[in-house]
Amino acid sequence: MVTKEPSGIEVGSVYGEGTRELLPHQEARRKGGPEFWGVINPAWVMCSEGRRQSPINLDPRTLLHDPNLTPVSLDKTQVQGILVNTGHSLEWRVKPSSGPSVNLSGGPLSYTYTVSHLRLHFGERDLQGSEHTIANHAFPAELQVYGYNAQLYRNFTQAASQVYGVVAIAVLVQLGDRTTPALANMLQGLSSVQFGGSSSPEHDLRVSELLPTTEQYLTYDGSLTVPGCYETVTWILPNKPLYISFGQMRNLRMLKQGSSNFRRNAPIANNFRPLQSAHHRTVRTNIDFSPDPQQTTGSTPDPKPRTVTVTAATTASHSLLTLVYIHPERRVCVCVREPDSLGHCRLCVSPELIPC
Known part of the structure; x- marks a missing residue:
């Protein structure tokens, strides 16, 4: 070829x-x-x-x-x-x-x-x-x-x-x-x-x-x-x-841009386009992250922050989106190491790289 x-x-x-x-x-x-x-x-x-x-x-x-x-x-x-x-x-x-x-x-x-x-x-x-x-x-x-x-x-x-x-x-x-x-x-x-x-x-x-x-x-x-x-x-x-x-x-990361006879051959890594403005576009999802009715109807408010995930799966640590601490703040926690056999994330961090 x-x-x-x-x-x-x-x-x-x-x-x-x-x-x-x-x-x-x-x-x-x-x-x-x-x-x-x-x-x-x-x-x-x-x-x-x-x-x-x-x-x-x-x-x-x-x-x-x-x-x-x-x-x-x-x-x-x-x-x-x-x-x-x-x-x-x-x-x-x-x-x-x-x-x-x-x-x-x-x-x-x-x-x-x-x-x-x-x-x-x-x-x-x-x-x-x-x-x-x-x-x-x-x-x-x-x-x-x-x-x-x-x-x-x-x-x-x-x-x-x-x-x-x-x-x-x-x-x-x-x-x-x-x-x-x-x-x-x-x-x-x-x-x-x-x-x-x-x-x-x-x-x-x-x-x-x-x-x-x-x-x-x-x-x-x-x-x-x-x-x-x-x-x-x-x-x-x-x-x-x-x-x-x-x-x-x-x-x-060892892949190169040019052919084998190029004298200065740069890698093709970092081949991503920079982020663009969303310009108020809507991002839709079929993930239902509304509050659980059982926890919001006829119950005493919980003074402690509670952890809620945007997925219903038991192995939610596999997911890209995990909303943590709905009160007092909404934080995103990302699994940065492959989950174990039980689906538990080995290391989760916030975007600021703070363990959570």
């Missing part, structure tokens, strides 16, 4: 036009950071002028509970694909002719979407890497599953700039003792993609196994996080993370 040198023109062409929206990364990275995207190319004006841009910070205090949000459905089809180092990010691309497609529907979606590629963002340090944040808390990495509207458009390239064109499931990734098996499978060709423009041999992947086992999620309308930042994306964020081992994270 042949790809050309990272040049801003041809890298990303593996598996055809369905992924050609990734090509501008090379030009953008050479000419300046994300803050310059809107002036580098007139076609990218939305990157600086758009008011529904992504990523954003997700504030648990402002979530809107929408009881009409149904679970998201993702086909359990196994497909073939390749791992690609684009020179800006790490991607797994579905082979178009690999058989039945992986379709995504339900939840906030009115159409059926076909998964085309997955993209991994990560940082050079443990406290950064994800594009989205929870209460200003960043995660070491974020896996994004992209699909295009297969009912209205032919492929991702056509859909990327069109209304209702794209869905992106953003799964936040936390450090743990072991890598989630499906994520480990996706990354099995990592040794083949050390340099920009390289790709791995084809291998099978069941994309559905990359989604955490939860029906709870957050959703909002936003944009692509790469040029041209088209505001055509329905974002869905599950309320549980994936896990990646410390060793696997070190391997990711």
